[in-house]
Amino acid sequence: MADIENMEYDSLLVRFKDILKHNNLKFTKQREVVLKTMYNNDDHFSPESLYMLLKESYPELNVGIATVYRTLNLLEDSDMVTSLSFGSSGKKFELGNKPHHDHMICKVCDDIIEFEDNAIEKRQEEIANKYGFKLTNHMMQLYGICQKCQKKQ
Amino acid sequence: MADIENMEYDSLLVRFKDILKHNNLKFTKQREVVLKTMYNNDDHFSPESLYMLLKESYPELNVGIATVYRTLNLLEDSDMVTSLSFGSSGKKFELGNKPHHDHMICKVCDDIIEFEDNAIEKRQEEIANKYGFKLTNHMMQLYGICQKCQKKQ
DNA sequence: CTGGGTGCAAAGTGTTTGCACGTTG
DNA sequence: CAACGTGCAAACACTTTGCACCCAG
16 A cells, blocks of 8 residues: 555646556546546545536536446555445545545434544554454444534434 | 343343334244344354355245345344445344454455454544544454465465 | 235346447557 | 547346235234
8 A cells, every 4th residue: 555645636646647557557538537526526425426526527528437436446446545335325435645544424414524543543453463463454434423413403 | 222242042032022022023933033043153144144044044934035134124223233344245244242342354265353442442432522423333344364364375 | 813024026226347439548 | 550448238236125925913
């Protein structure tokens, strides 16, 4: 997992082009627009919601949902995006240009709050070591009710 | 989330019957057999694998996959089983008769190692408090390569 | 004997794939 | 101009649902 934290858009783009070149893949308008849209609308996207946004923003490109899936999978394989899998109804993807973090998810409004915590990361390493397990990555999600939704009730 | 830790099978059964009664639902052979099978073969089941095991163990009941899904959902709603959602290919369910724990998942052999860690649980509470977030539950999964599979390579 | 439960098959989801055509390098 | 990429629709995998019959209470 290479370090792509805190990169601005141009650097992400360069990195993406590099990955494409190294794999004999081509840089297309569709691929560009997926990356750019995820960057500009910093958020957690379902393939569907990203698809909708792309149709709206670039109607002339006529992007297909299959391309969105293909591009997201490509970006994930290249460690440029990360996916979260919730209970049901598919994954959400986020651009990996931020330091590693985990997520708190509100059960009421589905809002996602990001947080980082080194203490937990460190403890995870210790636990893995104890079991002789070689850690590559993890996912942690805290579920509950966010401040806003608590007040509404 | 009521406390159903460390219950033996009979207590689980009583609890299940109570839940059914309170909701005007019926105690059927199929529902009984799902609970019993999960208890006897303490494991993480996909609906499919549980279904296979049921067909093998109780061929005369002729259980349908739909009933397995319905029963697992019912048990989950009643907080008697918990589900894990992995990257893709659906959820796995486990009976909630053990203290809370999290999972390490081997990317090579798909083996699941359970562990508990109070330090992390406590830290999660602290983080949630910091954001005014009311925590109800969480899931944490560590991905990597287990000891066995490391040796094989 | 009545309302919920079941198996079956069909319908829903979300995601991937085969194909003919289009575009990149 | 030779791949590779794309949109489309069909295929897939997993899960839910409508229905006629069944069974628990």
